[in-house]
Amino acid sequence: MLIVQKYGGTSVGSVERIKEVARRIAKSKEEGNDIVVVVSAMSGETNKLIELANKFSQTPKRREMDLLLSSGERVTSALLAIALTDMGFQTVAMTGRQAGIVTNGMHTKARIEYIDGKYIEKELKKGNMVVVAGFQGITAIGEVSTLGRGGSDLSAVAIAGSLNADLCEIYTDVDGIYTTDPRIEPKAKKLKEISYDEMLELASLGAKVLQTRSVELAKKLNVRLVTRSSFSDDEGTHILREEDIMEKPLVSGIAIDKNQARVTLRGVSDKPGIAAEIFRKLAEDGVNVDMIIQNVGLDGETNLGFTVPKDELGTTKQSMEEINASQSLEFDQEVVKVSVVGVGMKSHSGVACTAFDTLADERINIEMISTSEIKVSMVISEKYGELAVRALHDAYKLDN
Amino acid sequence: MLIVQKYGGTSVGSVERIKEVARRIAKSKEEGNDIVVVVSAMSGETNKLIELANKFSQTPKRREMDLLLSSGERVTSALLAIALTDMGFQTVAMTGRQAGIVTNGMHTKARIEYIDGKYIEKELKKGNMVVVAGFQGITAIGEVSTLGRGGSDLSAVAIAGSLNADLCEIYTDVDGIYTTDPRIEPKAKKLKEISYDEMLELASLGAKVLQTRSVELAKKLNVRLVTRSSFSDDEGTHILREEDIMEKPLVSGIAIDKNQARVTLRGVSDKPGIAAEIFRKLAEDGVNVDMIIQNVGLDGETNLGFTVPKDELGTTKQSMEEINASQSLEFDQEVVKVSVVGVGMKSHSGVACTAFDTLADERINIEMISTSEIKVSMVISEKYGELAVRALHDAYKLDN
Numbered sequence: 001m002l003i004v005q006k007y008g009g010t011s012v013g014s015v016e017r018i019k020e021v022a023r024r025i026a027k028s029k030e031e032g033n034d035i036v037v038v039v040s041a042m043s044g045e046t047n048k049l050i051e052l053a054n055k056f057s058q059t060p061k062r063r064e065m066d067l068l069l070s071s072g073e074r075v076t077s078a079l080l081a082i083a084l085t086d087m088g089f090q091t092v093a094m095t096g097r098q099a100g101i102v103t104n105g106m107h108t109k110a111r112i113e114y115i116d117g118k119y120i121e122k123e124l125k126k127g128n129m130v131v132v133a134g135f136q137g138i139t140a141i142g143e144v145s146t147l148g149r150g151g152s153d154l155s156a157v158a159i160a161g162s163l164n165a166d167l168c169e170i171y172t173d174v175d176g177i178y179t180t181d182p183r184i185e186p187k188a189k190k191l192k193e194i195s196y197d198e199m200l201e202l203a204s205l206g207a208k209v210l211q212t213r214s215v216e217l218a219k220k221l222n223v224r225l226v227t228r229s230s231f232s233d234d235e236g237t238h239i240l241r242e243e244d245i246m247e248k249p250l251v252s253g254i255a256i257d258k259n260q261a262r263v264t265l266r267g268v269s270d271k272p273g274i275a276a277e278i279f280r281k282l283a284e285d286g287v288n289v290d291m292i293i294q295n296v297g298l299d300g301e302t303n304l305g306f307t308v309p310k311d312e313l314g315t316t317k318q319s320m321e322e323i324n325a326s327q328s329l330e331f332d333q334e335v336v337k338v339s340v341v342g343v344g345m346k347s348h349s350g351v352a353c354t355a356f357d358t359l360a361d362e363r364i365n366i367e368m369i370s371t372s373e374i375k376v377s378m379v380i381s382e383k384y385g386e387l388a389v390r391a392l393h394d395a396y397k398l399d400n
Numbered sequence: 401m402l403i404v405q406k407y408g409g410t411s412v413g414s415v416e417r418i419k420e421v422a423r424r425i426a427k428s429k430e431e432g433n434d435i436v437v438v439v440s441a442m443s444g445e446t447n448k449l450i451e452l453a454n455k456f457s458q459t460p461k462r463r464e465m466d467l468l469l470s471s472g473e474r475v476t477s478a479l480l481a482i483a484l485t486d487m488g489f490q491t492v493a494m495t496g497r498q499a500g501i502v503t504n505g506m507h508t509k510a511r512i513e514y515i516d517g518k519y520i521e522k523e524l525k526k527g528n529m530v531v532v533a534g535f536q537g538i539t540a541i542g543e544v545s546t547l548g549r550g551g552s553d554l555s556a557v558a559i560a561g562s563l564n565a566d567l568c569e570i571y572t573d574v575d576g577i578y579t580t581d582p583r584i585e586p587k588a589k590k591l592k593e594i595s596y597d598e599m600l601e602l603a604s605l606g607a608k609v610l611q612t613r614s615v616e617l618a619k620k621l622n623v624r625l626v627t628r629s630s631f632s633d634d635e636g637t638h639i640l641r642e643e644d645i646m647e648k649p650l651v652s653g654i655a656i657d658k659n660q661a662r663v664t665l666r667g668v669s670d671k672p673g674i675a676a677e678i679f680r681k682l683a684e685d686g687v688n689v690d691m692i693i694q695n696v697g698l699d700g701e702t703n704l705g706f707t708v709p710k711d712e713l714g715t716t717k718q719s720m721e722e723i724n725a726s727q728s729l730e731f732d733q734e735v736v737k738v739s740v741v742g743v744g745m746k747s748h749s750g751v752a753c754t755a756f757d758t759l760a761d762e763r764i765n766i767e768m769i770s771t772s773e774i775k776v777s778m779v780i781s782e783k784y785g786e787l788a789v790r791a792l793h794d795a796y797k798l799d800n
Contacts, residue, residue, distance in 0.1 A: 079453060
């Protein structure tokens with residue numbers, strides 16, 4: 001098999017950790033696999049460099065930040081290649097540039113435009129293992145670029161796609177994706193398999209493991225992912241196409257998002273174009289609107305409800321002022337969004353009803369509801385958030 | 401003027417030091433100069449990286465070492481460019497690759513093959529200051545390379561040559577070249593000017609300031625150098641062509657080299673080809689032979705004397721064993737080489753005599769002598785080394 005393995009910052013956070021990772025890679029190589037490794041900077045390094053830059057400027061030039069930040073992954077890739085070579089495995093380290101990772105010119109949050117896989121393939125053909133510095137690429141005019149948060153995962157997924165790898169293993173300090181947050185529900189179980197779409201809906205459950213951008217890219221490139229811990233030998237969670245999942249459970253997991261705030265605009269004219277104007281303005285100002293509820297109105301007026309991330313409330317308020325829609329603006333920060341996610345919903349009715357019944361049994365009021373093919377999301381009062389998660393986890397029997 | 405400024409590790413060794421360097425650069429820019437800066441890694445960084453690599457391998461792969469070590473200068477160049485930009489000066493940082501520094505493929509001690517100056521020139525034309533990561537380049541096939549010890553100086557000199565810069569300023573924590581080591585002779589004076597050739601002969605006096613390789617390259621490219629301290633505003637020492645020196649003193653300085661050992665081969669056949677065989681073998685084995693003395697022999701035999709660096713004595717002994725020349729090998733490690741250097745010697749006779757007289761007056765026995773157009777070197781007993789330096793410094797009136 002051709003396997004791309006990605007190791008995050010804590011996995012390569014010390015000399016001992018890098019040696020442990022080298023042993024893990026060696027084992028997989030000895031099992032007969034071809035291996036491309038993608039590494040992050042040693043944990044803490046990137047933040048250290050950012051702090052250093054901030055001692056010289058509060059708004060450091062992005063182009064130079066990329067030059068600065070890209071050094072962390074170069075160090076790790078070189079060290080790991082040195083370790084593997086010392087263990088007797090032919091290994092070459094490659095920078096983003098050398099691995100053919102070409103990005104656009106958006107410094108500090110560049111997007112991968114394409115990967116020219118021939119450089120890595122050439123090394124694999126020579127029998128080398130390849131260790132690629134993650135998080136970085138090069139622009140068409142030769143500038144060093146970095147990919148922003150979760151960038152090393154993106155590097156790994158994109159490389160796996162370009163090489164048609166059989167598997168892309170994402171190693172972190174977390175051993176997989178759980179049916180819900182185990183800190184809230186200790187009976188939460190690790191999922192063996194999950195579809196890309198479910199993973200995207202459960203983003204908050206996987207936040208420490210895998211960023212949305214990487215899952216989206218894996219789906220697009222049809223890269224089979226597995227998230228595993230580099231601190232244990234446990235099987236991780238596979239993330240793959242829905243059609244490749246063996247058993248399709250009704251519900252895969254319960255997610256809770258505590259970062260949402262509810263916004264209500266009362267007495268909005270019930271005319272075509274008004275909602276469009278409001279949400280266009282919010283989009284222009286970079287506010288990430290999540291759920292939107294508009295009820296049928298009375299007397300030509302209606303109430304418009306939506307949720308935004310808590311830290312974007314200030315911007316939201318300002319945007320509404322700028323289009324004179326702030327007179328009747330109400331905020332509620334003390335809410336959470338609880339979501340029930342599962343591809344089984346597509347073929348089974350009644351899944352949403354179970355959710356509503358469960359919350360009703362607990363006397364929890366549902367303030368907003370939105371649904372998709374594979375998800376039911378409910379905004380409820382913050383104080384009932386964890387109770388709701390546990391009740392729903394029970395109701396869908398996710399603990400067995 | 402177009403000035404290339406190079407700042408060594410201690411000059412950029414901390415956030416405060418980098419800010420100080422930025423102020424210095426800003427001042428020179430405000431005086432109307434175009435400026436290209438070459439930086440080393442922050443002091444200690446390169447050693448830290450080497451130690452890190454050695455935790456994984458005692459013989460780390462050179463190619464990967466270059467990837468690792470090149471990161472230190474990238475960090476400094478990015479930070480300094482961020483600092484200058486924040487002060488309101490348009491500045492771009494460039495890696496060795498981006499600055500067009502092309503080297504051969506000898507990893508960890510690559511030689512610069514050429515510099516394509518158009519990349520830096522393009523930025524200068526846009527009104528930018530350019531901060532180049534020193535010590536590094538790229539090979540013809542796109543591999544990252546480093547230039548070995550003193551590599552950042554080489555980068556600076558080579559860039560100054562390729563841009564036809566008016567001046568190349570080498571900033572360290574030492575304020576110039578002295579007539580002799582001030583720790584031995586407190587009356588030593590800083591030289592205002594010195595020729596390339598004198599500087600090469602006085603290498604030991606400038607060892608902390610400038611490596612031989614850089615002086616040789618500056619001479620070849622006719623780059624006017626000045627070595628200055630980044631910790632003061634003192635004028636430094638200019639290193640330039642002999643014909644550009646205003647006043648040519650008879651003697652410029654007295655150097656002492658404590659790292660030489662004397663080797664004597666007794667009873668060597670006084671036949672053509674024997675000496676050649678010995679020194680060819682030593683060259684093949686990488687021994688740097690300095691002085692060589694062969695006297696006229698008696699009875700078809702002669703004594704052959706030469707000096708080698710103390711730490712190459714072991715190799716020397718082994719080499720002599722391999723060609724069966726070790727039977728009559730003698731070593732003397734307790735010697736030093738004292739050299740009197742000055743371009744004035746070319747046109748004035750009697751300079752060497754003064755040296756011999758001076759040592760005779762002090763009752764110091766001269767064991768070996770070698771001379772060049774601008775230098776008289778004498779091997780003497782180690783215990784008289786400092787006395788000899790002081791006596792010669794006095795004899796040539798170097799203190800005024």
